[in-house]
Amino acid sequence: MHSTSTIPHPAHVPAARVVDFDIYQPLQPNLDFHASWKALQDSTLPDVVWTPHNGGHWMVLRGRLVSQVLSDYSRFSNRTVLVPKETAGEAYRLLPLSLDPPAHAPFRNLLSKGLSPQAVSKVESAIRTLTIGLIEGFRLKGQCNFTHDFAEQLPIRIFMQIVALPLADMPRLKYLADQFTRPDGSMEFKDVRKNFQAYIAPVIHERRGTDGTDMLSRMINGKVNDRPLTDEEAANLCIQVLVGGLDTVVNFLGFVMLFLARDPVARRTLAAQPTQIGVAINELARRFPLVTVGREVIRDMDYEGVPLKQGEMIVAPTILHGLDETENPAALAVDFKRETVQHSTFGNGSHTCPGAHLARTETRILIEEWLARIPEFAVASGFEITYTGGIVGSVNTLPLTWEVNSTRDLTPIGVTA
Template identity: 45%
Template sequence: MTSQTASPPAGRPAHVPEDRVIDFDLYAFPIEGLEYQRSMRDIFLSNPADVLWTPRNGGHWIVKTHADVAKVLADTEHFSSRRIVVTDEDVAGRPPLVPLQLDPPAHAPYRALLQQALSPKAVGKLGERARALSIELIEGFRADGHCEFISQFAQHLPIAIFMEIVGLPAEDRPYLTSVSETVMRGETEAERNEAGGKLMAYGVGKVMERRANPGDDLISRIATAEVDGKPIDDFTLTGMVMLLLLGGLDTVASTLGFYAQFLATHPEHRRQLVENPDLISNANEELLRRFPIAILAREVRADVAMGGVMMKAGDMVMVPTPMDGLDEHKFAEPLRVDFNRDKPGANSTFGGGVHRCVGSMLARTELRIFLEEWLKRIPDFAIRPGSSPKVSARSVATITSLELVWDVK
């Protein structure tokens, strides 16, 4: 399958060697079954060079090794996060997703505001709520012997916790989930832009409400905060809230789908965790390594040599987190899931450098709790025969539906 129609190719710039060109469209490449990560890796490994260039989506570089992924994410002198997606769409006039699209040191005070809400102490309390909600959700359908995992669990657990953090009403969840899905993976640019406008309008409305009547939630905190002694302006606030909504409504829910499909199709791995629950923490890291879902990007801000090529200022660089976790130079037999693997967490699944995901601790907690509580209650399950789950992807991959079945005893 492919995500959508491929974009028209751009001409090869003079500084791009011909032997580095690969015809790859992030938004429309063949995906075998649900193997999004493996399919991407297979395409990139068809060319032996470490750094590649594709003419699709305006033309951009691709780094594909652990070392180069880490370098691009850490080197803010040469790589800017002003543009974070490889696309030829017109993004002029949109508020930047703050702090993600701010380079250091400008990003720091905004990131600090978000970190306060996701401190270890705060995550500990949120983890207790996530565990209670996980149990409630699983018990709600366990006796049925089946569920549609994405809508009945994956889009409930992390999103409900997120909505508590930002103080949004639970009844808004279906609307926000639908709109954010279209923003992230809509078929056309017009659909994505329209959904983005809806999400932006929703966020701005909530900011206005909290300014007038602040509470103790995260939106209230940033709506009333000051940076450098001044209130945050509306344009910047809009970008901050957009980033919160997109991150909180999509990424953990999407990761849960890949976790569940792997366990549903690998009974030996399920049994291993059921019989040895002490392995779950390391298994969580191993599944994160094996099934990253985010494709990052950076803009070259100053000419830099990498992998035998010269990247020029203004070039775009695609930074695929799956290639980091699946680099055989970093992880032996990277396609194999090994719950006893030593240090699987040494990867870039949550990004890297100054923009490493601020919610990674909460995400890890929610994913671990899913493994603990699901396997206690439904230790054996499978994908419903005859169903056809599919991957949908742009900059973040997701499984759109996943029908699971199990024996009720």
């Protein structure tokens, strides 16, 4: 497990703002991942606190402030987004995430096209075919390890297709992406970056100057301010897309299916109204946010009554936006009829996730095809669900069971796992 470096609180940090909270280990006894974060938010703490963990950093606890810190680049820079700043933050200076406007836009444009709704619509039938194939691969067994048998398969295989990388490389890349987002202590952050660079350098060399239509080729051969990308820029762009694409959807699907396994009313509502599933995804995104990133403070300033110093880190957990009662009353309840759904699950401002449409599409298709075939299911009895915190939170393992005779065979001819 990642070991966190704590520091004594600096003189300018008021003692009343100091809280003992580690974003890599946020779990509180007897609470799940989201309830643990919410317990912090619902405590009597002020809206901006400081923790000595992970090199020492500020943290905002309200939805309003989460979206402000993520989007106000005049005060909070994307130069560093991960804590600890000196290790994870330095190693994660990737593109376009580490740039502020206006430098950010030309790099962002290079990757937006490959993840646009038009691009996603081109892989939608592949997503559906693979979804059905995976479900049919275990439906008649009456059980599956959802994490391994589905969540780690669908988004990663589709992503590997979009970037045209061999499936055989999937375990190596997933391991590296995990070391950035939920480090297990087996590799230092700087070595994660080095390993990614060693992997991507020959890919860039091979695809440079070609007219390949996969997402990486298009990015590598794109132009920024009328000039070609340097090898380093191309690598930083590719690594960012790999980290974004390999980890987040996998974990979001885990939270969503855990919820549906435990909530018969929600799954029956969605099964009865499949056309509503697309809209329901937004409420699920609000209720199950999982990313915790931050910003570097640009200059000394007073912010919400605390003195921030230039160069300090301020963390804005997206988890605390969707769960904030002041913006989403009864925030822990999933309510598909909620009038307004406020969240920052896919970020806010110029860095808002370009992969959100792909993530929503994969989640929608999973729920549609799963509920049509396996309408009733539960977490395997006696199994204790555990979670891991970090930059991207996760359900560690999700074993699901169902009665085989309650399932439906809707397999189109020609679909195999």
